[in-house]
Every structure is written in structure tokens, then in C-alpha cells.
Amino acid sequence: MTEVDHLSKAAQAALLLPDDQRIERISGARWIGYTRAQDILTKLDDLLAYPHQPRMPNLLLYGATGNGKTMIINRFIRRHPTSDNPGGDAVVVPVLAVQAPPLPSESRLYDAILEALFAPYKARENVSKKQFQVLRLLRAVNTRMLVIDEIHHILVGPTNQQRIVMNAVKYLSNDLQIPLVGVGTLEAVRAIQADPQLASRFHRAELALWRMGREYRKLLASFERMLPLKRPSKLAREPVATKLLAMTEGTIGELSTLLKTAAIYAVRTGVERIDEPVLAGLEWAPPSARHTPSFGHV
Ligand SMILES: Nc1ncnc2c1ncn2[C@@H]1O[C@H](COP(=O)(O)OP(=O)(O)OP(=O)(O)O)[C@@H](O)[C@H]1O
Ligand SMILES: [Mg+2]
Structure with a gap:
């Protein structure tokens, strides 16, 4: 049986969806009232x-x-x-x-x-x-x-x-x-x-940019509750919490993109949670290391 206590009711319901629809759900925007x-x-x-x-x-x-x-x-x-x-x-x-x-x-x-x-x-x-x-x-x-x-x-x-x-x-x-x-x-x-x-x-x-602390951990826990993955990731715990902050350099937008990308990867590979190996497996550069092209919007 799948453990679902780590998820909100809506995310629990989404676990029943076929993977492609679950991925669509992950990609959608949702509000977190931090x-x-x-x-x-x-x-x-x-x-x-x-x-x-x-x-x-x-x-x-x-x-x-x-x-x-x-x-x-x-x-x-x-x-x-x-x-x-x-x-x-x-x-x-x-x-x-x-x-x-x-x-x-x-x-x-x-x-x-x-x-x-x-x-x-x-x-x-x-x-x-x-x-x-x-x-x-x-x-x-x-x-x-x-x-x-x-x-x-x-x-x-x-x-x-x-x-x-x-x-x-x-x-x-x-x-x-x-x-x-x-x-x-x-x-x-x-x-x-x-x-x-x-x-x-x-x-x-x-x-302000996010820093490590109680509020940041709460934010990570909120993201975890809304991403419909079958297994708990415990994002608010170390070393994952610090790793996420380093990879995203403190903005909620980067964090949201990273976690969605990681969650989709976790669904596709069947790992069904976001952990260090999943994060390491993503092609992800922190924002400051990205090459910005001289045209358009990235
Ligand atoms: N309260 C929130 N809950 C969940 N996700 C959020 C929240 N706020 C922001 N995000 C995520 O961060 C992304 C960027 O947020 P937003 O567009 O509001 O940033 P911004 O500060 O207006 O940036 P810019 O200065 O570039 O316009 C959103 O698209 C969303 O994915
Ligand atoms: Mg804006």
C-alpha cells in the first residue's frame, strides 16, 4: 500500500491519475501561502x-x-x-x-x-x-x-x-x-x-531572498505536500534542504521550477520521491551560473 500522509488531500487524489496526467498536475501552478x-x-x-x-x-x-x-x-x-x-x-x-x-x-x-x-x-x-x-x-x-x-x-x-x-x-x-x-x-x-x-x-x-531557517523548511514541506509523489521525500530535512537552497539561490520561482522538474523525473524513473540522487541526476545549473543569451527571455 502507498503511504499518503505526506500529501494534501488534492495531491493524494492525484496519485490515482495516470502518470502523464500526474505530470501535468505537477507542472501546474499552485499557491503556497507562506x-x-x-x-x-x-x-x-x-x-x-x-x-x-x-x-x-x-x-x-x-x-x-x-x-x-x-x-x-x-x-x-x-x-x-x-x-x-x-x-x-x-x-x-x-x-x-x-x-x-x-x-x-x-x-x-x-x-x-x-x-x-x-x-x-x-x-x-x-x-x-x-x-x-x-x-x-x-x-x-x-x-x-x-x-x-x-x-x-x-x-x-x-x-x-x-x-x-x-x-x-x-x-x-x-x-x-x-x-x-x-x-x-x-x-x-x-x-x-x-x-x-x-x-x-x-x-x-x-x-527578501529565502534563507535557511524555519520558514524555509515550512515552504519545502508545503511544496512536498502538493507534489503528488508516492513516497515521502522529507524535503525539509538535511542534507536535501540545504542542497535545494544552494541550487536555487533563494528565490521561490527557482525552487518551484527545480522541485517540479525533480518531481517529474521521480515519476518517470519510478523513484517516486525527491532525494539527493534525483537532484544529482537533473541537468540543473544554479541561476548565477546560467549563460544568458543576448536576446529574448529565459
Ligand atoms: N506563493 C507561491 N506559491 C507557489 N509558487 C510560487 C509562489 N510565489 C511564486 N511562486 C513561483 O515562483 C514563480 C515566480 O513568481 P513571480 O512571477 O510572482 O515572481 P516575481 O517576483 O514577480 O518575478 P519578476 O520580478 O521576474 O516579475 C511563479 O511562476 C511560481 O511558479
Ligand atoms: Mg513579476
Whole structure:
């Protein structure tokens, strides 16, 4: 008989699937509510409940690439989803998240917002008209928080462009009296710190790299519970825990990819658990050792 206590109910049920479907299940994305993510979700909730006033507090969520920032935002949006507002005039979009354009352009920032709202717009329209349309629409759909992901894209670049975009961001926040949440890398922190007015308006929340400790072991145990393998791997124990941290250099994204890859290998080879020999058998280079091609995205 297969021991299943190491798995969540959903993962136990997945053990009954044929291997190819089990592999598909392993590859899918699932949410783990680790403590820091919950803390940040609470901060976002507090910010959303903050009463309207001329100087709204803003938040900058920052951390290394692949460390779960966007996942937290997506989770937050699921808590505060768009609703059709039956009986009302317009849909209600309590939290609007947009991806910053890849370069500091006020006009492209407005395009991103209009696109996220499925609003028709003319890309060549002059910028003040676009701004007007953005402000009007965000009010119409009752947006109470604007999230700008990848905010470093618009905060770094030629100083004059950067300043224009920063002023646009300040203006949105002032005029709508809603909190802004910027999500980005350490570069975003530096850019915001360089502008005293922005610096005083943005609180910062870091999603730090993972280090060995209780929380990390809990995270490993959570991954183990959701990966449908027939045998327990005991990922939170040594030496595997330290090995996983070294191979992934502390981001949850790398850890997730590594564990999924290892779990698939464990299914295919029939080993049915993730242990040192399985990890050694993977073709895996830690992120810092990877060759980054000069084109595209890896
Ligand atoms: N809470 C979580 N539970 C499970 N897996 C997670 C969680 N957060 C992140 N991951 C995994 O890490 C991957 C990277 O996360 P995410 O895209 O949120 O990182 P990011 O910090 O936004 O990175 P970037 O700065 O590059 O945009 C996700 O695709 C997912 O596989
Ligand atoms: Mg992201």
C-alpha cells in the first residue's frame, strides 16, 4: 500500500491519475501561502481599506526577480475581483493591476491602464487627453487601488523622461486619492529614493531572498505536500534542504521550477520521491551560473 500522509488531500487524489496526467498536475501552478506572503496580503488589505484623503500612502513591493511578487498581486486580485455590479451602471474593478510599459513613457503608461480596462483608445491621442480618459474611467469603475508591476521599467532611464513619468504617477495618486502599489526590483527602490517627494509617499515592503531557517523548511514541506509523489521525500530535512537552497539561490520561482522538474523525473524513473540522487541526476545549473543569451527571455 502507498503511504499518503505526506500529501494534501488534492495531491493524494492525484496519485490515482495516470502518470502523464500526474505530470501535468505537477507542472501546474499552485499557491503556497507562506508567512511573508500573508503579511504582504494583509498590508495590501489595510491599504485598500485606507480612507480617501489627499495624501494617500503608497507601497513599493520589491525583491529579486522570480521571488513571487506578481503571484502575491494576483492572489490579492482574486480576493478583490472585478464584479459586474448587477443593477449598477458599470463594472467595478476594485484593484487594477497593470504591467508598466518597457520604457519610461507617460503615454504608454496610460495605454497600459486603458488596455487593462478594455477601454478603446487611440495610441496617438495626445497625452493629456489620455490622462483625462484614464482618470475618468478609473473613477467610473470605482478603482480603489492601482498596482503598477515592473515599475522599475518606467522609473529608470533618461532623467527627464523619468521625471515626467514620476510626476504622472504622483498626479494619478493625488487626483484619484487611491493608494498606488509599485512592484519592482531594487532599481525601483533606488529610483524612488532619489525623489524625496516620492520617497516620503512610498512605504516599502521587501520580498527578501529565502534563507535557511524555519520558514524555509515550512515552504519545502508545503511544496512536498502538493507534489503528488508516492513516497515521502522529507524535503525539509538535511542534507536535501540545504542542497535545494544552494541550487536555487533563494528565490521561490527557482525552487518551484527545480522541485517540479525533480518531481517529474521521480515519476518517470519510478523513484517516486525527491532525494539527493534525483537532484544529482537533473541537468540543473544554479541561476548565477546560467549563460544568458543576448536576446529574448529565459
Ligand atoms: N506563493 C507561491 N506559491 C507557489 N509558487 C510560487 C509562489 N510565489 C511564486 N511562486 C513561483 O515562483 C514563480 C515566480 O513568481 P513571480 O512571477 O510572482 O515572481 P516575481 O517576483 O514577480 O518575478 P519578476 O520580478 O521576474 O516579475 C511563479 O511562476 C511560481 O511558479
Ligand atoms: Mg513579476
